[in-house]
Amino acid sequence: MRGYDAGPGATGLVEMAMLPRRERVQFPGSLGHPLVGRLDRPPGEPRAWVLMAHCFTCGKDLKGMNWIARELVDRRIAVLRFDFTGLGDSGGDFADTSFTSNVDDLVAAADWLRAAHRAPGLLVGHSLGGTAALVAAGRVPEVRAVATIAAPADTGHMRAFLARQAADLAPDAAAEVDVMGRAVRIRGRMIADLDRHDVAAATATLGRPLLVLHSPEDTVVDIAEARRIFEAARHPKSFVALDGADHLLVERESDARFVAELLTAWAGRYAAAAG
Numbered sequence: 725m726r727g728y729d730a731g732p733g734a735t736g737l738v739e740m741a742m743l744p745r746r747e748r749v750q751f752p753g754s755l756g757h758p759l760v761g762r763l764d765r766p767p768g769e770p771r772a773w774v775l776m777a778h779c780f781t782c783g784k785d786l787k788g789m790n791w792i793a794r795e796l797v798d799r800r801i802a803v804l805r806f807d808f809t810g811l812g813d814s815g816g817d818f819a820d821t822s823f824t825s826n827v828d829d830l831v832a833a834a835d836w837l838r839a840a841h842r843a844p845g846l847l848v849g850h851s852l853g854g855t856a857a858l859v860a861a862g863r864v865p866e867v868r869a870v871a872t873i874a875a876p877a878d879t880g881h882m883r884a885f886l887a888r889q890a891a892d893l894a895p896d897a898a899a900e901v902d903v904m905g906r907a908v909r910i911r912g913r914m915i916a917d918l919d920r921h922d923v924a925a926a927t928a929t930l931g932r933p934l935l936v937l938h939s940p941e942d943t944v945v946d947i948a949e950a951r952r953i954f955e956a957a958r959h960p961k962s963f964v965a966l967d968g969a970d971h972l973l974v975e976r977e978s979d980a981r982f983v984a985e986l987l988t989a990w991a992g993r994y995a996a997a998a999g
Contacts, residue, residue, distance in 0.1 A: 743767060744764060744765065744766055744767060744797045744798075745764070745765045745766075745767070746762060746763070746764050746765075747762070747763045747764075747765070748760065748761075748762060749761045749762070749763050749804070749806075749836070749840075751832060751833065751835075751836035752832065753808075753809045753814065753815070753816065753825075753828075753829050753832055754809065754825050754828030754829050754831075754832055755809050755816055755820065755821070755825055756816075757809050757810075757814065757815030757816035758814065758815045759806050759807065759808070759809065759814045759815075759829060759832065759833065760784075760806060760807055760812065760813035760814050761784060761804055761805060761806030761807070761833065762784055762785075762793075762804070762805055762806070763802065763803070763804050763837075763841075764793050764794070764796075764797045764802065764803045764804075765797065765802040766797050766798070766799075766800040766801070766802065768800070770800055770801055770802035770842075771799070771800045771801055771992065772801045772802070772845050772846060772991070772992065773801075773802045773804070773837065773841065773842050773843065773844045773845055773846075774796060774801055774802065774803045774804070774844060774845070774846045774847075774848055774987075775803075775804050775805075775830070775833055775834055775837060775844035775846070775847050775848070775864075776789060776792070776793070776803060776804070776805040776848045776849070776850070776853075777805075777808075777826075777830055777847075777848070777849040777850065777853030777854070777856055777857050777860075778805065778807070778808070778850055778851075778853050779850045779851030779852055779853050779874075779972070780851060780852040780853075780882065780903065781811065781818070781903045781904075781906060781908050782811070782850070782851070782853075782972070783807045783811050783812035783813075784805040784806055784807050784812060784813075785812065786850075786972065786974070787972075787973075787974045788850075788972050788973030788974045788979075788980050789805055789850065789973075791973070791977050791980030791981065791984075792973070792980045792983055792984045792987075793805060795980065795981050795984030795985070796984050796987065796988065799984070799988045801987075801988065802841070804833060804837050804844070806829075806833050808821065808825075808826050808829050809821050809825055809826075809829055818908060818909065818910075819898055819909045819910055819911050819914070820911065821914065822913065822914045822917035822918075823852070823855075823856065823879055823882070823914075823917055823918055823920075823921060824917050824920065824921075826852070826853070826856045827856045827859050827860045827863075830847075830856055830857065830860040830864075831860055831863045831864060834847075834860075834863075834864040834866075834867075838866070843864065843866035843867075844864065844866065844867060845866060845867065845868045845869070845991075845994065846867070846868065846869050846870070846871065846987070846991045846994070847860065847861050847864065847867045847869075847870045847871070848870075848871045848872075848873065848987065849870075849871075849872055849873070849875060850872075850873045850874060850875070850973075851873070851874050851875055851876070851944070851945060851971065852875070852876060852882055853875070854871075854872030854873055854874070854875025854876075855872070855875050855876050855877075855878065855879065855882075855923055857870055857871075857872060857875075858870065858872065858875075858923055858926050858927050858930065858953070859921060859923060859926045861926075861930060861932060862926065862929070862930070862931075867932060868932060868933070868991075868994035869932050869933045869934070869935070869990075869991045869994035870930060870932050870933075870934050870935070871934070871935040871936075871937065871987055871990075871991065872934075872935070872936055872937065872938075872950075872953060873937045873938070873966075873973070873983060874937070874938055874939065874942055874944070874945050874950075874966075874971050874973075875936075875938075875945065875949065875950070875953065876945050876949045877923065877924070877927075877949045877950075877952035877953045877956065878921070878922075878923040878924060878952075879918040879919070879921050879923060880918070881945065881949060882918055883915055883918040883919065886901055886910060886914070886915050886918075887915055889901040889902065890910065890912070890915065893910075893911070893912035893915060894912045895911065895912045895913040895916060896911060896912065896913070897911065897912050898910065898911050899912075904944065924952075924956045927953060927956040927957050928956050928957065928958065930957060930958070932994075933960040933961065933962075933990075933991075933994055934953075934954075934957045934960075934961045934962070935961075935962050935963075935964070935986070935987070935990050935991070936950050936953050936954050936957075936961070936962070936963045936964070937950075937963075937964050937966055937983060937986065938950035938963075938965065938966060939965065939966040939967070939968070939969035939970065939971070939979075940965055940966075940967060941967075941968060941969065941970070942969075942970070942971045943970075943971065944971035945971060947965070950963065962990060964986055966979060966982065966983065969982075
């Protein structure tokens with residue numbers, strides 16, 4: 725985002741009106757804790773409103789998500805991204821959360837955006853946030869299109885990852901697991917909750933255009949997961965390989981720019997129609 729240093733008089737006011745706007749927002753989450761987000765808007769009326777979901781244990785301020793949001797705003801698309809319960813600036817204990825609460829937090833964010841501005845026309849999710857987006861979309865009627873970035877096809881991918889580090893963990897028991905070099909505390913109920921969701925069924929009955937984005941070089945979530953999402957979905961659907969990109973989209977800004985270009989070109993015809 726460009727800074728603002730307006731001079732005196734009407735010229736400064738005009739310049740300020742032409743600048744993108746970033747706003748810190750807060751709304752209730754699914755577990756009763758405040759969720760904190762960033763709403764980035766272009767000057768004037770946005771072409772579309774996008775709700776973005778971050779990856780497991782990540783946050784709204786991940787560099788790659790910042791880059792994507794900035795590029796979308798430059799293309800006159802408003803973007804809301806927020807920290808899930810227990811992460812970043814949001815309240816609550818991450819150990820008390822689950823995939824279910826992530827989905828519910830996404831719906832809560834869409835409800836806030838609808839009440840405060842306009843409902844999201846496009847739902848975008850990164851990694852496990854993409855899996856959550858596939859499930860949440862059916863509960864946000866205004867969503868006209870869904871896009872996943874480096875997403876697992878179902879919750880079994882995450883369940884296997886957690887179970888390898890915390891096998892036979894009782895529902896109320898807690899343990900620390902390593903997620904991409906970061907230690908986080910989970911409870912056994914988080915693992916058990918991952919068995920509750922039929923993501924393949926949600927994908928098959930999505931009823932919206934779907935864009936699947938994934939890197940062949942992703943070392944965290946194999947590109948085979950993208951193939952499974954694509955095969956489960958019905959048309960219209962599209963798949964684009966993000967050649968050379970890392971899982972978090974943080975190594976090269978050009979990868980995030982490419983994702984934003986794809987989202988703009990592909991979803992423009994769908995997302996702008998939401999009301």
